[in-house]
Amino acid sequence: MASLQLTGIRKSFGATPVLDDIDLTLEQREFIAFLGPSGSGKSTLLRIIAGLETADSGEVWLEGRRIDTLPPGERGIAMVFQHYALYPHMSARENMAFGLKNARVPKDEIERRIADAADVLEIAPLLDRKPAEMSGGQRQRVAIGRALVKEPKLFLLDEPLSNLDAALRLRTRVELAQLKQKVDAAVIMVTHDQAEAMTLADRIIVMNDRRIQQVGPPMEIYSQPANIFVAQFVGSPAMTLLPATLLDDGEFASVKLGDGTVVHTKVPRDGLPSGELRLGIRPEAVRVSSDKTGTKAKVELVERLGERTLVYAQLSDDQPITAEDDPYSHVRLGDEVRIAIDGAAAHLFGPDGAGYHRADA
Amino acid sequence: MSASRDWRGLLFALPFLALYSLILIFPLLRGVWLSLNQVDLFGDGHFVAFGNYARLLHDPVFATSLVNTFEVTLMIVPPLTVIALLLALALNRAGKGAAVVRGVFFSSAVLSVTIVTLIWRFILAPDAGLLGEAWKAVGWQPLPFLSDQHLVLPALALTTIWWSLGFPMLLFLAGLQQIPEDMYEAAALDNASRWTTFRRIILPSLRRTVVLVVMLQTAAQLQLFGQSQLLTAGGPSGASRTAVLFLFEAAFGRWELGYASAAAEILFLIILAVTLTQYWATGRATGAAGGG
Numbered sequence: 044m045a046s047l048q049l050t051g052i053r054k055s056f057g058a059t060p061v062l063d064d065i066d067l068t069l070e071q072r073e074f075i076a077f078l079g080p081s082g083s084g085k086s087t088l089l090r091i092i093a094g095l096e097t098a099d100s101g102e103v104w105l106e107g108r109r110i111d112t113l114p115p116g117e118r119g120i121a122m123v124f125q126h127y128a129l130y131p132h133m134s135a136r137e138n139m140a141f142g143l144k145n146a147r148v149p150k151d152e153i154e155r156r157i158a159d160a161a162d163v164l165e166i167a168p169l170l171d172r173k174p175a176e177m178s179g180g181q182r183q184r185v186a187i188g189r190a191l192v193k194e195p196k197l198f199l200l201d202e203p204l205s206n207l208d209a210a211l212r213l214r215t216r217v218e219l220a221q222l223k224q225k226v227d228a229a230v231i232m233v234t235h236d237q238a239e240a241m242t243l244a245d246r247i248i249v250m251n252d253r254r255i256q257q258v259g260p261p262m263e264i265y266s267q268p269a270n271i272f273v274a275q276f277v278g279s280p281a282m283t284l285l286p287a288t289l290l291d292d293g294e295f296a297s298v299k300l301g302d303g304t305v306v307h308t309k310v311p312r313d314g315l316p317s318g319e320l321r322l323g324i325r326p327e328a329v330r331v332s333s334d335k336t337g338t339k340a341k342v343e344l345v346e347r348l349g350e351r352t353l354v355y356a357q358l359s360d361d362q363p364i365t366a367e368d369d370p371y372s373h374v375r376l377g378d379e380v381r382i383a384i385d386g387a388a389a390h391l392f393g394p395d396g397a398g399y400h401r402a403d404a
Numbered sequence: 405m406s407a408s409r410d411w412r413g414l415l416f417a418l419p420f421l422a423l424y425s426l427i428l429i430f431p432l433l434r435g436v437w438l439s440l441n442q443v444d445l446f447g448d449g450h451f452v453a454f455g456n457y458a459r460l461l462h463d464p465v466f467a468t469s470l471v472n473t474f475e476v477t478l479m480i481v482p483p484l485t486v487i488a489l490l491l492a493l494a495l496n497r498a499g500k501g502a503a504v505v506r507g508v509f510f511s512s513a514v515l516s517v518t519i520v521t522l523i524w525r526f527i528l529a530p531d532a533g534l535l536g537e538a539w540k541a542v543g544w545q546p547l548p549f550l551s552d553q554h555l556v557l558p559a560l561a562l563t564t565i566w567w568s569l570g571f572p573m574l575l576f577l578a579g580l581q582q583i584p585e586d587m588y589e590a591a592a593l594d595n596a597s598r599w600t601t602f603r604r605i606i607l608p609s610l611r612r613t614v615v616l617v618v619m620l621q622t623a624a625q626l627q628l629f630g631q632s633q634l635l636t637a638g639g640p641s642g643a644s645r646t647a648v649l650f651l652f653e654a655a656f657g658r659w660e661l662g663y664a665s666a667a668a669e670i671l672f673l674i675i676l677a678v679t680l681t682q683y684w685a686t687g688r689a690t691g692a693a694g695g696g
């Protein structure tokens with residue numbers, strides 16, 4: 044049986060449509076990330092599932108029960124809010140107990156669940172503190188605890204890591220991954236941070252412009268982006284896109300770039316649309332060559348990241364391209380360099396933006 | 405750092421301190437001095453030490469005025485606080501309708517006490533007043549609100565509540581706006597009924613505002629004067645004479661400035677004591693509620 048099922052969800056705020064015909068099915072115990080930029084509709088979709096917004100049309104089903112007609116508290120869903128939304132005048136224990144008391148869970152059962160959650164989240168010493176007496180990370184644990192004790196069928200996490208500092212964010216990411224193994228429920232996380240989505244999710248739902256752009260496991264999203272939006276949104280720095288003309292021979296597509304460079308891709312020729320194509324290439328597949336072979340490029344910006352160096356350059360037809368170089372690269376701003384494009388890692392995009400990839404990717 | 409203090413900073417506060425001393429500290433001390441003298445408007449008067457205070461203790465009119473003041477304050481503050489809170493809850497929403505109604509409820513607060521008592525005289529008058537007509541319409545005998553000893557304080561309280569509603573409502577609205585939206589959403593996901601949300605989430609968040617409203621209104625209503633002076637002049641037979649009306653009559657009716665000042669000092673101490681007690685009691689309640 045599917046965990047969560049969305050069919051034909053539509054939503055507008057006034058005259059502004061925010062969600063357009065969303066269909067989605069979650070497996071049991073699946074960890075899903077809604078990934079997209081601000082305004083893509085991902086938070087609205089989460090709130091519709093929670094019952095904090097009402098969809099204009101469509102249905103929400105959870106484990107065989109239609110829930111979009113139920114009030115939020117009766118849907119079998121728990122949510123961790125972006126700003127935690129802990130009740131400020133209640134201790135951590137009271138925060139966690141509040142929902143259970145309202146649901147008339149017996150007192151000893153409430154205590155057992157709080158003790159269990161405190162154990163898992165290592166917040167037992169905080170139980171009698173109020174939110175104002177805790178750090179951001181501690182508050183978040185309590186917020187997660189408040190969701191855990193409800194033993195929901197579905198967890199909703201709204202940008203769970205966005206309020207934490209960088210170090211804590213990495214640690215919490217690991218802990219969320221561990222937590223996922225322990226809970227017997229599906230999880231949906233809303234995020235605009237692709238690293239979070241990539242590391243935590245079983246499947247990523249990439250959203251933009253009111254619609255689901257692509258659904259798939261993280262590596263599939265990365266290696267076979269369905270369209271230009273997904274290709275550019277996932278991966279950092281973004282994939283380079285270059286106008287390209289298809290050359291007509293061979294089993295795999297070869298294309299000519301604006302500056303005359305020919306790239307032999309591993310994308311099957313069959314099925315490619317006619318018309319103007321675009322070549323998509325990730326920075327790790329573009330290397331600054333040490334010898335005098337390869338495409339000429341002029342260096343515009345050098346970013347030394349420690350484990351690698353990113354070189355933002357311009358081809359001779361002024362097209363921007365991002366390349367990678369060794370950590371101790373000697374490339375400087377304004378240099379003329381030669382770059383090698385690894386055609387085997389290249390993607391092609393049709394005039395409508397749809398992506399085409401090597402068959403075995 | 406140098407331990408010596410730079411007193412030049414004081415210069416910046418000087419204009420304020422001078423004005424504050426002139427119009428607040430000096431009259432306050434002057435009042436204390438006056439209360440120790442027997443003074444009338446003409447002549448210098450003479451020092452009587454605590455003579456005025458001793459006389460006040462045995463003055464049944466003063467005692468009645470204090471009792472009246474406490475009674476009317478108790479009739480006003482609790483219902484005023486509850487009604488203002490309920491109004492704020494009902495009107496805490498976006499939209500033109502709510503904004504207009506908020507304005508209507510606040511409008512009474514900008515009226516002067518003369519207008520307010522004029523309006524309420526029309527409402528309370530038994531022969532032609534609004535309430536009298538309403539009573540008659542139901543077939544009852546109209547009630548003489550302003551001339552019955554037992555009805556006059558409730559009538560004063562009613563008038564005052566109507567007049568004073570706007571500002572506490574505004575304070576509660578401001579308090580409600582401080583509660584983040586996700587608090588209500590968390591409560592909805594926690595299966596909290598409307599009543600539970602109010603009792604466990606909204607009310608605790610408004611605790612400081614409730615304390616503020618009760619303290620401000622208590623201090624204000626213990627000084628109730630205009631309504632009593634203009635509606636009934638303290639009558640019938642002193643049943644609506646408040647403490648401030650008493651000292652007004654003593655000072656500007658009988659010209660006993662020293663005696664009136666002594667009454668004013670006593671009222672001042674009472675208000676101070678009541679307010680501090682409220683502050684202390686709510687502080688303790690917070691401490692007992694845990695955490696701190």
